[in-house]
Amino acid sequence: MEIRITKNDAPKQKPDENNLGFGNYFTDHMFVMDYDLEKGWHDPRIEPYGPLSLDPSAMVFHYGQETFEGLKAYRNDQGNIQLFRVMDNLNRLNQSNERMCIPTLDVEAMFQGIKELILLDGDWVPSQPGTSLYVRPFVIATDPFLGVRPASTYKFLVILSPVGAYYKGGLNPTRIYVEEYYVRAVAGGTGFAKTGGNYAASLKAQVEANEKGYNQVLWLDGKEHKYIEEVGTSNAFFKIDGKVYTAPLEGSILSGITRNSTITLLKDWGLEVVEEKMTIQQLAEHHKAGRLEEAFATGTAAVISPIGVLGWQGEDLVINDNQIGEVSQKLYDTMTAIQYGKVEDEFGWVIQL
Template structure:
């Protein structure tokens, strides 16, 4: 039975906060964190906010050996009126539990997880930077902690939430990036763990990312793992294409992560009466659209960048230049609208914002 009372132990001496212009993504961490433990005999227990500290684990802890772990990522924003906004946090908690199910990790009470997240962010409000484009990144994660080398689900876990102040993703404005199509390595396959947010997915993508980075590209365009002809994701983001006035994004197929930003983009497009559909997209279809002049825009969508315009795809046999390497009108409108809602600058017609009081 989950204990629902969250205890709080505050730090004695607070850390020195980094200057806003020195913020890097994921390099600085706040004074406190949330921790909750699990044992098969007790369920989830002892939810607590404690000073940020190292986690000590047995060398045989199962997370080290079999990768039984999941995580999430979302942000807190401070508005011009000094309110604190969360953007659709309930969706991240729901997705965390879907990842838990896939990785054989016990379900976490979603109401308790949301309450813990809110209490932690409120306690650390002074850590939320207020310069344009900055925010407080929130990283919930679960790790298997049982010391056991048998291949089986762990009987013990830790659920942790840590916070990190982060700078503007685009330091010089929203600009298109160059993407390389990956045709050797595979990110995920239907029936695998692609639709779960688990560490191994990202570890397996690093070699391809290193390869394209050395060649001057920002991200990898991942193709399906079976036929290597259908587009799935770009880097760690969902991807969208605007072709002849219609927006298309790969359908969720069991290997694609169901992004919260992806879902928000789809809802916005429908709200604006812009045609949008989710379906299989072959790379060859994008090449054809490029050659006949109907490929108008392409962009990634995810928590960190919100919207990342794509100016170029490098394929084995050709280079596809999109919108003359310029940010498209739709990508800019989506970016301005989503960030405007997040920072409280424009009306939220979907009730996406959770205001902390």
């Protein structure tokens, strides 16, 4: 694939690496590729980062036909740039595309576009501890048409954002509110796809949880409102009597890349991982009996988020004295060490650019 490159003749001043936050700054360039029924995916190009020109009737605005992914590029101690499980992210993007009736893309072509974009804007990859370059590939429907059907034209884009360390003050446990009314997704819906509607549907519960003093929401199943599914936009894990439990992938929750990495590491360490349904009532009973040893969530942004408190039915269930657990800490240390190239990657997860 030949990528046409138009360089930005007015590069931006780079932000302070010690005050990046998350999603606040964007690099000088973006990758773009178009789709239509006659040509398929075509015209791959890198151009200056800037606004898009779309018709007000573009279908993405009115019917939400879009997908996205999120991954990171890391600078290792030798100054080289490396990606973590990028191919898994791109394969998952295609799974989301299929669910949303969007034409799939060639994985190698997507990777080549991402690679060339990162190399062009390579000096934007921060080097301070815990920082990284967030990579956001996404697809939007662009037909100028008001009507409910799959679009016939699309854009695939990749933008880059230098981001700071997720935990500035250390790996502190979070307060999670168990949501019993609102629903994020149901089996047969789009819960397993990374599409904007899922996240928009979660906002109301998130806002109300924040108002009650909690950081995030623990979602229950949409049918019976009793089975544990996921935490916010992350997969949830619970260590009970030495075994680690997590919800099975049955179509309503995201097949997290970090979730899969976590399961792989736990099994490699000899821990038993159980993927089965568990009710919030059962979890509360494990907590009351002293069997709930740790709880944590997994995702690209934070890697591992220890859970210190679960708010359920007016009571705060404090887990592990509101301290990070041994397994949670080991997972975070091991996974970030692999991502930053500080230890050998025994699983073939890292690609160095």
